Amino acid sequence: MLEERLLDRLRADTARWVDPAAAASGDLASRLFDLTEDVPGAPLSSYMQRRATHEQLVEYLIHKSVYHLKESDPHSFVLPRLTGAPKVALAELQYDEYGAGRPDQLHQSLFAEGLVAAGLDPEYGAYLDVVPATTLAVSNVMNLLVLRRSMAAAAMGHLGAFEATSSEPCRRIAGGCRRLGLPDAVAAYFDEHVEADAVHEQLAFRNICAALAEDDPSSEWDILFGAAAYLYTEALAGQAMLDAWETGGSSLLGDGHAPDAELDTVGVAS
Numbered sequence: 001m002l003e004e005r006l007l008d009r010l011r012a013d014t015a016r017w018v019d020p021a022a023a024a025s026g027d028l029a030s031r032l033f034d035l036t037e038d039v040p041g042a043p044l045s046s047y048m049q050r051r052a053t054h055e056q057l058v059e060y061l062i063h064k065s066v067y068h069l070k071e072s073d074p075h076s077f078v079l080p081r082l083t084g085a086p087k088v089a090l091a092e093l094q095y096d097e098y099g100a101g102r103p104d105q106l107h108q109s110l111f112a113e114g115l116v117a118a119g120l121d122p123e124y125g126a127y128l129d130v131v132p133a134t135t136l137a138v139s140n141v142m143n144l145l146v147l148r149r150s151m152a153a154a155a156m157g158h159l160g161a162f163e164a165t166s167s168e169p170c171r172r173i174a175g176g177c178r179r180l181g182l183p184d185a186v187a188a189y190f191d192e193h194v195e196a197d198a199v200h201e202q203l204a205f206r207n208i209c210a211a212l213a214e215d216d217p218s219s220e221w222d223i224l225f226g227a228a229a230y231l232y233t234e235a236l237a238g239q240a241m242l243d244a245w246e247t248g249g250s251s252l253l254g255d256g257h258a259p260d261a262e263l264d265t266v267g268v269a270s
Contacts, residue, residue: 042238045169072097089207117185153219157226160204
């Protein structure tokens, strides 16, 4: 019942972008890229690059830990549900996400190392009780799409939108990490995604999503919906952080700090 309520709300809220994209002419990959421009996003990465304090960047890491400590695992559920070219392309993308044969480059591990360097807990789920519903919604929508066999196409649209809106924001956030003097291990995770996701966005939208729709034209709307669902929920989560910070408050629940974390003299959680 909760899943159906969430899907109904998402379909209603994203219809303003999905329906015109579905009705437009042109190849699906191009329309997906256009969709990433059409759905308004929160200027979160620009804020992190230029204005965020040490405390706010640490809060950002806490929010992102909800997904990045399990990065790519949700979308692996979809592999058995694909066939042919889309399956091969997803496996190729996931191979990169899992370190391309190098355990030290596993993206989950890179993020965990960044958390440790920032004085945070790298255990998955450590901060579930301090992040707000908008942050949880991003992960919940992803989990819903990948775990439902009928939503496999939407899950691939979701993945594509994630990859297509990652490279440039990661470059900005890495810049913010360096501006604030955070340890190199924090920026290293974001550095890795600047180049990788520039490749992955093409792989996801063209070799997975467009190929999937070519095999099954009826999946096109679901692919567009999945992409819009990611863009919309990510924008809500980012704007909630910015709204909290603009008022001088914390974007976290409770006392506004990570449990057992204090700020040292340079403002890095320790």
